[in-house]
Amino acid sequence: MAPRGGTVRGDCGGDEEREKERERALQQVYVEGGDGSKVLLVPGTGREGVAEVRIYPTPQARFDRDKAAFAPLPPSARHKPNVDRAFARQLAALLRIAFPKIRSRETLILLVHSVFLVLRTVLSVVVARLDGRIVRDLVSVVIVSANGRGFLRGLGLWFLLAIPSTYTNSMIRHLQARLALRLRTRLTRYTHDLYLSSEPYLRYYRVASEGALEGVDQYITADVASWADSLAGLYGNVLKPMLDLTLFTSQLSRTLGFRGTLALFVNYYVTARILRAVTPAFWSAGGGGGALGGRVSGGRGTGWEGERGDCVLRWRQARARYPLESVSKAHPTRQLDLQGEFMRACLQRSRRIMRAMQIRIAYEWTEDYVIKYLWSAAGYCLIAIPVLFTRTRSIGVQAGDAARRRTTTDDAMANRTESYISSRRLLLSLADAGGRVMYAYKDLLELAGLTTRLYTLLSTLHHLAPLPLPTPAPTPSIALDAVDVCVPGAPAAPLVRGLDVRLEQGEHLMITGSNGVGKTAVARVLAGLWAPGCGRVSRPGRGEVVVVPQRAYMVAGSLLDQIIYPHAYPEYVKKGTTEAELMEILRAVHLEYLPAREGGWFTRKEWRDVLSGGEKQRMGMARVFYHRPKFAILDECTSAVSSDVEGRMYEHAKALGITLITISLRPALTKYHTQLLTIAGDGSGGWTLARVGTEEERMGLDREIGMLQGKLREVERWEERVRVLKGLLGPEGTEGEGNGEVEG
Ligand SMILES: Nc1ncnc2c1ncn2[C@@H]1O[C@H](COP(=O)(O)OP(=O)(O)OP(=O)(O)O)[C@@H](O)[C@H]1O
Known part of the structure; x- marks a missing residue:
């Protein structure tokens, strides 16, 4: 494995080289662009098997500018989306992100999309007219035995028109999908840059606890x-039907005349009133509008409420997936609790859907009846009036006149047929457009719901105040001066009050105390994850302090990625660590067998399941040895490691010059430290700091000795119990166990 620097692009000579390129790209997710950008390597695409996509991070100045547009919402407004002024304001804020400039690719797509939408409407009118002409020519062939040339010409034109019509339809769908993808890309990059912000914001870490936003x-x-x-x-769903309505109505008015057009508008008005009267409150909270929204908007989505319901269900499933093993190990009946939680979520969801479906039946019936049938019937009546009441009457008796009149009558009939067929087609399209305009309102409500959710996310992220930056320490040291340690956002009294600790390099601190007294909380303040309630924190920069939690996080990726975390492969390449050095690190944590057992450094597995609890903790320590920070905060991160290996790892860390801050309940670890901080946990926020080797340490060791002696006394009781059981079993039992199973 030869580490590489910079880009992975190379001389792609042949298939083999290309394959290697792909493999490297799989490891090297991106390369630094030099100007702050990152070049993302996407395997499986591009000419050389790896496509390069340059990504620029969103500048902080942009976030600062946008912050004012995302004023925080009151909690009540988060759950009542509506098509009102608040929605317009929220949408405008989001559109600033989706369309950052007037002259952008998104605007261009929107323009081309609009052109195709207009074209589609114009083509519909042309097709309707042509439809009428073809039928007229056919009638002429049947009635006056015309030669049919007009009919054939019309048919040819019909086929020609089919080409731009079908192309336009596909382009409308394509451009809509493309626009959606562009908007999604813009929003995703923006939200991710904001969410995954580094110090002093750390929004991804704080949004749930301090921002009170679940399921980010x-x-x-x-x-x-x-x-x-x-x-x-x-x-598309609003613009096209509006255009259709305008253009089709203007075309129809030519046939219908003034009174007919007026009647058409009266028809629109009356039906709109009827539908408005029968429209239920789909989007009221808990109304199951999602199922309905998805249905009425052509099944394109599940609707906002539905999305929310499904999200809750998915979240519960995801939450339950992780502890399945521990649940089934703990007790099989615990599984029932889990089932209960699933079932409750499913039932809630299905009840809402059922309720929505009941409302929907009545509404959809009315809607279909009114728009599809009532509109068409009214339209038929309107277009039938000129046909029925402008009949050409025969008034003469002479033979020549009769023939001429018959020709005139046949022409008039053919013309009326043409007009009837064209109007009928326009009318059907009109009914369809009317229906779409009605549905568009529900689409708008769905958008309002989603807009409120996204706005809530972005306003919460924007308004998380930055964490106070630590005072830079003059020498590599960590110090807390009169610091109160409090849970952020919680009104409870401080866990620890007025804490004073100073740790120079080479000194080592152990923090102890009972469960829940605030040991990890102190570590969080030391690491800069929590702001101190009051007082001053001094520490070196973030890269100099590494925190190792009790449950080591196993990153998705290769074995190598587990060791170098939080670095990614490009940073590893830059650092230039060799395979031998990596092996040395694994040896120090007694995991040297892993590369051979797992098939090499680049094997990708679900490491969370592959490694045992102790192995995961040792991997956490391997990361410390790889990064070699000045300070390492070890939060009970060796609790599942055997004492001998634990001791060796501590010695190795100290030999590397890493200053340790250990949180542990194991008194045996005290000897690796120079200071012992004990948190009282009596509600007063009290604490004591002692130098190790003093009375305090001896008391700790005495406690451990007492605990071990207690366990030894239990052994005597167990031996006594074994003797009693042997007596009960009699000579046979004695014989069986006499084979060395218990005795000795
Ligand atoms: N994000 C949080 N929100 C609310 N309360 C919290 C949060 N984090 C910790 N606490 C509470 O603060 C107290 C101290 O927690 P902490 O994790 O520091 O305890 P600890 O001393 O490390 O315990 P243990 O030995 O069990 O790990 C606990 O009562 C805990 O419930």
Whole structure:
């Protein structure tokens, strides 16, 4: 394995080289662009098997500018989306992100999309006229035995028109999908840059606890995608039917005359009133509008409420997936609790869908009846009036006149047929456009729901105040001066009050105390994850302090990725660590067998399941040895490691010059430290700091000795119990166990 620097692009000589290129790209997800950008390597695409996509991070100045547009919403407004002024304001804020400039690719797509929408409407009118002409020519052939040339010409034109018509339809769908993808890309990049912000914001870490926003992953994935689809779809779903309504009505008015057109408008008005009167409150909270929204908007989506319901269900499933093994190990009946939780979520969802479906039956029946049938029937009546009441009457008796009159009558009949067929087609398209305009309102409500969700996410992220930056320490040291340690956003009293600790390099601190007294909380303040309630924190930069939690996080990727985390492959390449050095690190944590056992450094597995609890913790320590920070905060991260290996790892860390801050309940670890901080946990926020080797440490060791002696006394009891059991079994039992199973 030869580490590489810079880009992975190379001389792609042949298939083999290309294959290697792909493999490298799989490892090297991106390369630094030099100007702050990252060049993302996408395997499986591009001419050389790897496509390069340059990505620029969103500048902080942009976030600062946008912050004012995302004023926080009151909690009540988060759950009542509506098509009102608030929606317009929220949508405008999101559109700033989706369309950052007037002259952007998105605007261009929108323009081309609009052109095709207009073209589609114009073509519909031309097709309707042609339809009438073809039938007219056919009637002429049947009635006056015309030669049929007009009919054939019409048919040829029909086939020719079919080409731009079908092309236009496909382009409309294509451009809509393309626009949705562009909007989604813009929103996704923006939200991710904001969400995954580094110090001093660390929004991804704080958004749930301090921002009180649950299920952020749903917001930044499913909601962003649905919003982009909904917005792109709505544009076509509103613009096209509006155009259709205008153009078709103007075309029809030529046939219908003034009174007919007036009657058509009266028809629109009356039907709109009827539908408005029978439209239920689909989007009221808990109304199951999602199922209905998805249905009425042509099944394109599940609707906002539906999306929310499905999200809750997915979230519960995801939450349950992780502890399945521990649940089934703990007790099989615990499984029932889990089932209960699933079932409750499913039942809630299915009840809402059922309720929505009941409302829907009545509504859809009325809607279909009114728009499809009533509109068409009214339209038929209107276009039938000129046909029925402008009949040409025969008034003469002479033979020549009769023939001429018959020809005139036949022509008039053919003309009326043409006009009737064209109007009928326009009328059907009109009914369809009317229906779409009605549905567009529900699409708009769906968009309002999604807009509110995205707005809530972005306003919460924008308004998380930055964490106070630590005072830079003059020498590599960590110090807390009169610091109160409090849970952020919680009104409870501080866990620890007025804490004073100073740790120079080469000194080592152990933090101890009972469960829940605030040991990890102190570590969080030391690491800069929590702001201190009051007081001053001094520490070196983030790269100099590494935190190792009790449950080591196993990153998705190769074995190598597990060791170098939080670095990614490009940073590893830049650092230039060799395979031998990596092996040395694994040896220090007694994991040297892994590369051979797992098939090499680049084997990708679900490491969370592959490695045992102790192995995962040792991997956490391997990361410390790889990064060699000045300070390492070890939060009970060796609790599942055997004492001998634990001791060796501590010695190795100290030999590397890493200053340790250990959180542990194991008194045996005290000897690796120079200071012992004990948190009282009596509600007063009290603490004591002692130098190791003092009275305090001896008390700790005494406690451990007492605990071990207690366990030894239990052994005597167990031996006594074994003797009693042997007595009960009699000579046979004694014989069986006499084979060395218990005795000795
Ligand atoms: N994000 C949080 N929100 C609310 N309360 C919290 C949060 N984090 C910790 N706490 C509470 O703060 C207290 C101290 O937690 P902490 O994790 O520091 O305990 P600890 O001393 O490390 O315990 P243990 O030995 O069990 O790991 C606990 O009562 C815990 O419930």
